[in-house]
Amino acid sequence: MTLNVKERRNKTGTVLVATGEINSETSGTLLQSLLPLVREGKPLRIDLTAVTYVSSAGLRTLLVVYREAQHHGVAVTLYGVSEEVRFVMSATGFLDFFETGEAAAAAATAAKAARAKAAR
Amino acid sequence: MSETRSEQVLRVDAYPTHEVGGYRVRAGKPFPFGANVVPGGVSFSVFSDQATSMTLVIYKRGEPEPMAELEFPEEFRTGSVFAMTVFGLDHENIEYGYRADGPYDPVTGHRFDARQVLSDPYARLIAGRDVWGVEPDYSRGYQYRSRVCLQDFDWGDDTPLGIPAEDLVVYEAHVRGFTRHPNSRVTAPGTFAGLREKIPYLKELGVNCVELLPVFEFDECDNPRSNPETGEKLFDYWGYNTVSFFAPKAGYAATGRYGMQGDEFRTLIKDLHAAGIEVILDVVFNHTAEGNELGPTISFKGLDNATYYMLTPEGYYFNFSGTGNTVNCNHPVVRNFVLDCLRHWVADYHIDGFRFDLAAILGRSLDGTPLPNPPLLELLAYDPVLRHTKLIAEAWDAGGLYEVGNFPAYGRWAEWNGKYRDTVRRFLKGDPGVTGELATRIAGSPDMYSSRGTAASVNFLTAHDGFTLADLVSYNDKHNEANGEGNNDGANDNNSWNCGAEGPTDDPAVNALRTRQMKNALAILLTSQGIPMLLSGDEVGRSQQGNNNTYCQDNELSWFDWDLVDNNAELLRFTREMIAFRGRHRELRSTSHPTGQVREHLGLPDISWHGERAWQPDWSDDSRLVAVARCGAGDDDVVYVAMNAHWESHDLELPALPGGRSWHLFADTGAEAPHDIRTPGTEPELDNAGKYLIGPRSVVILVGRTNDPDTSGTP
Numbered sequence: 001m002t003l004n005v006k007e008r009r010n011k012t013g014t015v016l017v018a019t020g021e022i023n024s025e026t027s028g029t030l031l032q033s034l035l036p037l038v039r040e041g042k043p044l045r046i047d048l049t050a051v052t053y054v055s056s057a058g059l060r061t062l063l064v065v066y067r068e069a070q071h072h073g074v075a076v077t078l079y080g081v082s083e084e085v086r087f088v089m090s091a092t093g094f095l096d097f098f099e100t101g102e103a104a105a106a107a108a109t110a111a112k113a114a115r116a117k118a119a120r
Numbered sequence: 121m122s123e124t125r126s127e128q129v130l131r132v133d134a135y136p137t138h139e140v141g142g143y144r145v146r147a148g149k150p151f152p153f154g155a156n157v158v159p160g161g162v163s164f165s166v167f168s169d170q171a172t173s174m175t176l177v178i179y180k181r182g183e184p185e186p187m188a189e190l191e192f193p194e195e196f197r198t199g200s201v202f203a204m205t206v207f208g209l210d211h212e213n214i215e216y217g218y219r220a221d222g223p224y225d226p227v228t229g230h231r232f233d234a235r236q237v238l239s240d241p242y243a244r245l246i247a248g249r250d251v252w253g254v255e256p257d258y259s260r261g262y263q264y265r266s267r268v269c270l271q272d273f274d275w276g277d278d279t280p281l282g283i284p285a286e287d288l289v290v291y292e293a294h295v296r297g298f299t300r301h302p303n304s305r306v307t308a309p310g311t312f313a314g315l316r317e318k319i320p321y322l323k324e325l326g327v328n329c330v331e332l333l334p335v336f337e338f339d340e341c342d343n344p345r346s347n348p349e350t351g352e353k354l355f356d357y358w359g360y361n362t363v364s365f366f367a368p369k370a371g372y373a374a375t376g377r378y379g380m381q382g383d384e385f386r387t388l389i390k391d392l393h394a395a396g397i398e399v400i401l402d403v404v405f406n407h408t409a410e411g412n413e414l415g416p417t418i419s420f421k422g423l424d425n426a427t428y429y430m431l432t433p434e435g436y437y438f439n440f441s442g443t444g445n446t447v448n449c450n451h452p453v454v455r456n457f458v459l460d461c462l463r464h465w466v467a468d469y470h471i472d473g474f475r476f477d478l479a480a481i482l483g484r485s486l487d488g489t490p491l492p493n494p495p496l497l498e499l500l501a502y503d504p505v506l507r508h509t510k511l512i513a514e515a516w517d518a519g520g521l522y523e524v525g526n527f528p529a530y531g532r533w534a535e536w537n538g539k540y541r542d543t544v545r546r547f548l549k550g551d552p553g554v555t556g557e558l559a560t561r562i563a564g565s566p567d568m569y570s571s572r573g574t575a576a577s578v579n580f581l582t583a584h585d586g587f588t589l590a591d592l593v594s595y596n597d598k599h600n601e602a603n604g605e606g607n608n609d610g611a612n613d614n615n616s617w618n619c620g621a622e623g624p625t626d627d628p629a630v631n632a633l634r635t636r637q638m639k640n641a642l643a644i645l646l647t648s649q650g651i652p653m654l655l656s657g658d659e660v661g662r663s664q665q666g667n668n669n670t671y672c673q674d675n676e677l678s679w680f681d682w683d684l685v686d687n688n689a690e691l692l693r694f695t696r697e698m699i700a701f702r703g704r705h706r707e708l709r710s711t712s713h714p715t716g717q718v719r720e721h722l723g724l725p726d727i728s729w730h731g732e733r734a735w736q737p738d739w740s741d742d743s744r745l746v747a748v749a750r751c752g753a754g755d756d757d758v759v760y761v762a763m764n765a766h767w768e769s770h771d772l773e774l775p776a777l778p779g780g781r782s783w784h785l786f787a788d789t790g791a792e793a794p795h796d797i798r799t800p801g802t803e804p805e806l807d808n809a810g811k812y813l814i815g816p817r818s819v820v821i822l823v824g825r826t827n828d829p830d831t832s833g834t835p
Contacts, residue, residue, distance in 0.1 A: 024212035056269070056380050057212045063274060091313040092374070092380050093387030097274070 002026060005033045011111050013043030013075075019050035022058030030058075034065045038074050045101070049080030059094045077101055134159035136207050140190045147196045148203030153460065154242030154366070155216060155268045160267050161207035166240060167200055167453065168220050168423045170230055174202040177237050177262075178209070181247070184260050186237075189219070203683035212379075212502045215247055215265035216240065220423050226413065239364055239419040240266040241457065244464075245379060246337040248365045252310065252371035253298065253355065253674065256341055258440060261310040263417055264337070264363050267379060271468050275384045280472055281398050283328055284511040285534065285575040285651060286511055286709045289699050290581055291327040293656035294358070295335060295372045301679040307373035312381070312388040320485065320675070321685075323691075323822045325659060328637065328700035330392060330474055331400040332583055334359035334412040335385070337367040338409060338642045343672050345604040354604060354672035358584060360477060361409040361443070367463045368469075389470050398472035399467060400510060405449060405458050406481035406517065407441035415444055427453050430488055433629045438488050440481050442518030449482045459706060463505040469532030473510025475536070480517040483528055490521055494528055512536065512578055525568030529576065534651065537577040539566060542615055544581055544644055545592065548637060549617035550765045550817070554740040558763070564649035566713040573711045577650035581641050581659055585611075587668045589658035592616045593637040594623060599666030602673065610669030623666060635661075636817060639694050639789040639796065640763070642817040647708055647761045659695035660684035690793040697797045701786060701821070704800045705759050707752030714750070722751050724758060734775040744771055745814075749824075756782070758824030764814045772812045777824040782809050790815030 003026035008015040014037050037044055046062075048054075054062070062078075065073045079101035081089065089095040090101055138142035148163040156163045164176055178188040192202040197810040217239055222232030239246065243266035249256065256263065299306045299314035306314040322330065338359040345348050345354045359369065370376030373384040408428075410421045412435060419426035430438040430446040437445040465471040476482060499507055515527040515535045524538050540561045547554040560567050564574030582589045586596075596618045600610045619633040638661060642728075645652050649733050656662075657680050664670050670678045685692060700706050707726070714727030729737035730747040737746055747762035758781070762772055774783055784803035789796055798804070803823050806812065814820050 024210050055212055055378065056383065059380075059383075060270065060272065067274075087307070088375050088378060088380065091308065091311075091316075091375050091387065092383035093390065094383070095275075096387075 003029055005030060005052065007033070007037070008068035013045065014040070016043045016045055017047040017050070021053045021055070022051060023053070027055075027058050027061035031061050031064065035068060038065060038072055038076070041072055041074055043075045043077070045071065045079055046078045047079045048082070048085065049081075051082070054085050054088065059077035059085065059089065059092065063094060063097060075099070079087045131159050133205070138193060138195065140204075141188050143188060143190055144207040145190065146207075148205045148207050150198045150201040150203045151525055153201075154240060154244060155266065157211050158205055161205050162209050162211050163203065163205040164216065164240075165201060165203040165490040166218055166242075166423070168202070169200045169427055169453070170424060171202075171220040171222040171232065173221045175221075175234075176204060176206070177217045178206075179215040179217075179262070179265065180567070181213045181215055185283055185797060187214075194384050197433075209268075211270075215267055217266055218423070224812055228432045229429075229431045229435055231417070231421050231425040233417065233422055235630065236417050236422050237262040238417070238422045239264045241364070241419050241423065242353070242460070243267065243364055244271065244366050244368055245269045245369065246367040247379065247381060249337070249339055249341070250370045250376045250379075252340060256339075264339070264448050266364075269379070269382060273383060273468070275386075275390060275470065278390045278393050278470055279344060280470065280508060281393055281396065282508060284396055286573075286711045287703075288329045288510075288651050289327045289646075289702065290329045290578065290651060290653040291325070291656055292333070292580075292653055293323065294333045294584065296357075296674070297370075297678045298656060299679050300674075301651060301676065301681055303682045304680070305682070307308075310372075311374040312372055312384045316388045316391050319391055319395050319397070322392075324696065326696055326703065327654065329398040329400060329472070331653065332618055333402050333403060334362065334404055334477075335369050335372060335401060336362045336403070337364040337369050339363055340371060340674070341621030342409065345672065347602050348604050349602060352675070355674040356407075356672065357674045357678060358671040359405075360404050360671070362404050363409045365405075365457075366464050386469055398510075399469055399470075399474040400474045400475055400512070403462075404477040404479060405447055406478040407443045407445050407447055411444035412437045412439065415572065424453075425502055427451055430484070430486060434665055435594040440484060440488060440517050441478055445530045446484075446488070449496050450485055450487060450491065450494060453497055457497055458496060459503060462500065462509075464505070466505050466509055471509070473512065475512040475514065477514055479527070480515055480521040480523050481519070482513075482520070483523070488519070497528050497533065498530055501532035507751070510534065531572070534576045534578050536583070536653075537568075537579055537650065540565060540577060540579045540650070541569070541646070542613075544641070545615035546770070547744075547763070547765050548641055548644075549615060550744055550767065551615075552744070554765075555737075555743045555746045556739045559737075559746060559748070562644065562648040564713050570713060574649040574713060575711050576639075576649055579645060579648050579650040580653040580655075581645055581701070582655040583653070584655065585669070587616055587666075588612055588655060588662050588664050589638050589641060590634070590663045591666055591668070592641070593634040594618050594663065595666040596622060597610075597666070598668040600669050602667060602677065603669060609668075614668060633817065635691065636789050638691060639818045640765075640817065641694055642698050643743040643761070643787060643789060643821060644701045644763060647759065647821065649708065649713070650709060652702070654695070656680060657684070660688040660692050690796075692792075694787075694797050697799060698787070701800045705752075705755070705757070705823075707755050707759060709749045710752050712736035716743060719751050719753065721756075722758065723736075724751050724775075725755075726751060728775065730760075730775060731760075732770050732772060734773045749775055756825065760822040760824065762812070762814050762820040762822075764816070764818050764820075767816050769813055769815050772814050772820070773810060774810055776823070778812075780826050781824045782806070782827070783812075784825060785820075787821040787824050788815075788818065789820075790818035
């Protein structure tokens with residue numbers, strides 16, 4: 001199983017869309033794509049919607065990116081994490097390190113609701 | 121600094137020097153043993169003293185046949201260590217093992233067989249039993265497959281909690297059994313992840329240490345028996361039959377099928393620590409899963425049988441463990457193996473301590489005789505990495521060596537105090553002539569641990585092995601028929617009492633007495649000096665239907681029934697408040713045995729004994745009542761515990777308290793809930809300060825303090 005990686009840039013930062021499996025064979029490719037983006041210093045979103053499996057080595061690669069981003073003061077957000085990948089990331093503790101788009105969206109929704117309630 | 125952390129330093133040893141079997145290789149480093157990821161490849165190192173040659177066998181993950189067999193070149197051997205770095209391996213997608221060639225001569229102890237592929241004793245992951253209970257494919261010759269893994273878990277700021285031993289409240293639990301029941305309502309029942317979801321329950325209960333039954337890789341499917349009543353398969357459920365000592369059990373991980381059991385377990389430990397709960401592992405170094413000469417060859421037998429096992433002069437296996445073989449623990453190489461293993465669990469898994477199954481074996485010499493100064497026990501006691509971990513011995517073995525009170529401690533080892541268990545059980549059921557020994561046991565067993573302090577005694581009434589607390593008060597006899605051994609397995613000396621009916625009953629009087637007896641047990645345990653240990657589920661009255669040896673029962677007989685949290689809320693509340701009370705009163709946790717020395721600020725001795733009359737304990741054979749009052753250095757309050765195992769009530773005369781203090785009622789197991797126990801600090805003052813009527817088979821706990829609880833108690 002291969003991994004395809006595409007970049008999209010916009011005003012708010014960079015989106016990297018991954019398709020396939022992130023494992024010991026493909027994580028090198030992902031790392032080579034992500035590290036230069038992290039060093040640009042702009043917020044980075046990693047879209048995992050089309051990622052079917054993340055192995056132990058894959059999770060470690062994502063964590064390396066997170067640590068590198070921390071070093072450069074860059075925010076990294078994961079989007080589109082499938083239920084199975086999310087479960088594996090949660091059980092193994094990797095999810096604790098990342099902000100996920102779903103969590104960010106939920107927080108934004110809650111904040112919006114709170115503002116609306118306050119306005120009433 | 122222009123370089124990033126992800127860029128690697130170039131090393132000379134990242135380049136191959138040889139080619140073997142089509143793979144580029146170079147001589148590896150003898151240490152550390154095992155398989156370790158190095159720049160460009162994987163370094164494999166294995167010890168065998170008598171092997172004439174060694175071959176590394178590599179499989180593509182999950183494949184039945186090897187993809188490569190690489191014999192170690194002679195020049196890659198240092199002493200008795202074979203070490204080789206193999207380049208270009210995808211460490212995540214391989215499994216490996218060894219073929220060791222050498223003499224097959226059982227009389228001299230050698231059982232080499234190059235046809236067998238052997239597990240690496242230092243393997244940090246094992247594949248082959250990835251999902252609990254799945255029927256193995258025995259057609260595959262190599263069952264327990266060593267795997268390579270990185271040891272780069274991100275612990276964040278996790279550090280050992282370092283809770284003083286005397287402050288521990290230990291909770292003995294089975295990883296699978298704790299959340300396997302469907303009513304646990306966790307995401308992944310029966311796993312490390314499931315247990316992690318129940319941390320809030322543990323925190324609310326108040327325990328600060330979880331002792332896990334074996335988590336090293338074992339084969340739950342290696343039990344050939346079936347339940348004679350139902351025909352259902354029986355398992356090796358407890359797991360006291362280690363296959364691989366460095367590897368966490370994959371079947372205990374929801375992510376075991378992905379080979380991520382290490383990270384899942386570490387995440388559980390990290391979160392337990394964050395909740396203020398230490399983790400102790402129950403470890404089994406006295407024997408392995410290889411059995412005797414009729415057992416399977418998994419690893420040690422084929423690598424170096426004569427080194428790893430205690431053998432008779434005829435080459436048979438000594439059986440001090442009762443399981444077929446005995447690990448040669450005090451052989452210098454095996455000593456180091458045990459040390460390496462424990463260091464691994466402390467350094468790579470942040471484990472806080474260990475309970476050693478049948479630890480008396482660890483003090484036996486190469487021919488089985490007990491050693492006066494066992495080098496292994498000394499080594500573990502003084503090791504720099506293990507220095508601050510808890511070391512707890514089950515200080516007996518199946519060969520008749522019983523060292524409770526005499527275990528070679530080196531100032532470090534604590535013991536499961538079997539005498540505490542037996543004495544309190546006998547007292548609870550109303551045996552005569554027990555009050556004297558009961559007093560010794562609840563004071564931290566100074567007869568056994570005078571030079572070691574009270575924390576040398578791990579006090580327990582129940583453990584995985586034996587009756588649960590609910591069964592202890594519900595059955596006179598064991599009922600182990602479901603184990604398929606004709607009720608001949610399991611202990612017979614249970615000191616249990618069924619309160620008038622064998623097993624479940626509708627008799628409200630019997631059920632009320634059973635509840636009271638459970639509260640009595642918990643009250644005595646949690647006010648005794650020493651380290652208290654609870655069996656998981658006892659706080660909610662978990663029953664095993666009288667089975668006192670559920671080692672093979674992977675079913676509701678063994679699982680924690682979470683409905684009991686609501687159904688037995690009364691007992692759970694009692695347990696929580698008792699644990700909180702212990703935490704509030706330092707005199708109950710004093711590391712020094714009491715001497716009777718008068719506390720100047722109170723004018724009372726650190727410990728005093730009472731009966732129906734204050735200051736007049738009755739130690740006669742007929743006595744079934746004893747009361748103890750404790751006050752500690754620096755504590756402002758006095759804790760009085762009256763224990764009545766008699767079937768009649770007694771009027772207690774209470775000892776007078778120094779100025780400004782009065783007696784307050786914390787617990788009376790004879791009272792109806794919610795008046796059976798209070799929240800510490802909210803105890804009401806007694807109306808009749810000088811007297812208290814203790815009911816039949818009841819425990820009463822009073823606190824002598826001022827009326828302002830905020831100024832008393834010492835958290």
